[in-house]
Amino acid sequence: MNKVRLLKHYILTKYGRKFHSRHEIENYQNKKIKKHLDFIVEKSPFYRSLYLEYETELKTNHWRKLPIIDKAMMMEQFDLFNTVGIKKEEALNLAFSAEKTRDFSPKINNISIGLSSGTSGNRGLFLVSDKESEMWAGTVLAKLLPGSLLNTHRIAFFLRANNNLYSSTENGKITFHYFDLLDDFQSHKTRLQDIQPTIMIGPPSMLRKIAEWQAEHQLHISPTKIISVAEVLEDIDKKFIEAVFKQQLHQVYQCTEGFLATTCKHGTLHINEDLVAIQKEYLDRERGIFVPIITDFTRITQPIIRYRLNDILIERKTPCPCGSQFLALERIDGRSDDLFYGERYGEKEKKVLFPDFIRRAVMLASEHILEYKVIQKELNLIEVKIKVEQKNHEQEVKERIRMELIKLWKSFHLIEPTISFSDYNILPSDKKLKRIESRL
Numbered sequence: 001m002n003k004v005r006l007l008k009h010y011i012l013t014k015y016g017r018k019f020h021s022r023h024e025i026e027n028y029q030n031k032k033i034k035k036h037l038d039f040i041v042e043k044s045p046f047y048r049s050l051y052l053e054y055e056t057e058l059k060t061n062h063w064r065k066l067p068i069i070d071k072a073m074m075m076e077q078f079d080l081f082n083t084v085g086i087k088k089e090e091a092l093n094l095a096f097s098a099e100k101t102r103d104f105s106p107k108i109n110n111i112s113i114g115l116s117s118g119t120s121g122n123r124g125l126f127l128v129s130d131k132e133s134e135m136w137a138g139t140v141l142a143k144l145l146p147g148s149l150l151n152t153h154r155i156a157f158f159l160r161a162n163n164n165l166y167s168s169t170e171n172g173k174i175t176f177h178y179f180d181l182l183d184d185f186q187s188h189k190t191r192l193q194d195i196q197p198t199i200m201i202g203p204p205s206m207l208r209k210i211a212e213w214q215a216e217h218q219l220h221i222s223p224t225k226i227i228s229v230a231e232v233l234e235d236i237d238k239k240f241i242e243a244v245f246k247q248q249l250h251q252v253y254q255c256t257e258g259f260l261a262t263t264c265k266h267g268t269l270h271i272n273e274d275l276v277a278i279q280k281e282y283l284d285r286e287r288g289i290f291v292p293i294i295t296d297f298t299r300i301t302q303p304i305i306r307y308r309l310n311d312i313l314i315e316r317k318t319p320c321p322c323g324s325q326f327l328a329l330e331r332i333d334g335r336s337d338d339l340f341y342g343e344r345y346g347e348k349e350k351k352v353l354f355p356d357f358i359r360r361a362v363m364l365a366s367e368h369i370l371e372y373k374v375i376q377k378e379l380n381l382i383e384v385k386i387k388v389e390q391k392n393h394e395q396e397v398k399e400r401i402r403m404e405l406i407k408l409w410k411s412f413h414l415i416e417p418t419i420s421f422s423d424y425n426i427l428p429s430d431k432k433l434k435r436i437e438s439r440l
């Protein structure tokens with residue numbers, strides 16, 4: 001572990017790089033990406049052949065015109081894609097064995113391997129060198145750590161799988177405690193009580209469970225910062241967690257492809273434009289709903305250039321009071337696979353309903369909803385799982401949700417779906433919770 005590198009990136013991120021305008025950000029990105037591309041084209045056979053016909057764009061640094069890639073392409077071309085000659089089979093074997101033994105420390109040479117969640121055909125592999133991991137740790141600590149690096153911090157991190165990357169944040173007074181989402185609740189409770197974390201990081205479904213324990217006095221902890229990761233943060237969970245712990249819930253938007261966004265002190269998510277450049281592919285320009293195309297100019301082992309994510313983001317229309325020039329988001333809306341659809345009489349083409357529409361309809365229906373999940377099972381069949389505050393409100397709440405959803409479908413002149421209800425019975429686990437899910 002090279003602590004000097006970590007410290008350098010901590011200081012650079014926290015105090016060094018300041019951007020006063022969009023222009024400054026773009027200049028910085030252009031410069032970085034130019035240098036980055038020179039290196040990548042030389043080291044990654046995949047990008048070299050992908051850019052064969054883009055010599056002019058490369059020379060003139062018109063990188064925004066380079067072809068767009070995605071996860072399927074990255075996984076298919078894995079062996080040629082990375083710059084360190086690691087074979088997909090070798091990486092997968094190591095990752096699967098780590099998942100089984102729950103020992104996530106083995107590496108190939110100095111490269112850590114990680115496996116992202118997803119269905120078997122859709123899992124992503126990521127490679128991070130020690131050098132990148134030290135950079136990452138420095139940057140992450142600068143962006144997330146309250147106060148100084150010299151203070152004592154005990155970080156409780158709830159994850160589906162551990163990775164050398166995360167333990168790289170351990171540094172003198174900072175201790176890192178990995179909580180395996182596969183462990184049972186009792187062991188989480190006991191360990192949390194013992195460790196008394198100052199910072200708690202986890203998926204919102206788990207953080208909410210912890211908040212419930214705290215509210216029921218089964219647990220007594222007082223973290224100073226809580227950060228939601230890995231799942232879409234829904235308002236209903238945000239409010240609950242914030243009320244119990246009496247503080248702002250922060251968010252990190254981090255995926256296999258990079259450390260994409262963090263919340264500022266006002267709770268606004270800002271894209272980390274000092275690490276990644278982002279272009280918007282609008283799905284609905286008026287509402288500011290878009291799919292991001294990202295270029296991470298800090299990662300060289302597994303370069304991510306003009307890469308379309310499967311996420312739907314909503315831009316913030318008003319500037320954030322923190323003054324940051326980094327692109328501000330209203331929220332992460334969900335995954336592109338979780339769009340809902342409706343149909344019109346006599347029309348073949350289906351109309352998209354964004355997760356945000358569904359969320360708003362449910363939240364508008366009642367204040368007595370504790371938990372919910374809405375599933376589109378078939379084009380005209382919606383299931384709502386629901387838990388309400390008091391059982392005697394249940395019927396009324398269901399009726400109001402039905403009304404709101406029907407109203408939404410009608411407002412787009414869509415054929416009314418059948419809406420069925422069931423009890424909310426989902427517990428936090430290693431499976432990502434989605435409150436709005438399409439099973440079409």
Ligand SMILES: [Zn+2]
Pocket residue numbers: 264265266268270320321322323324
């Ligand atoms: Zn802000």
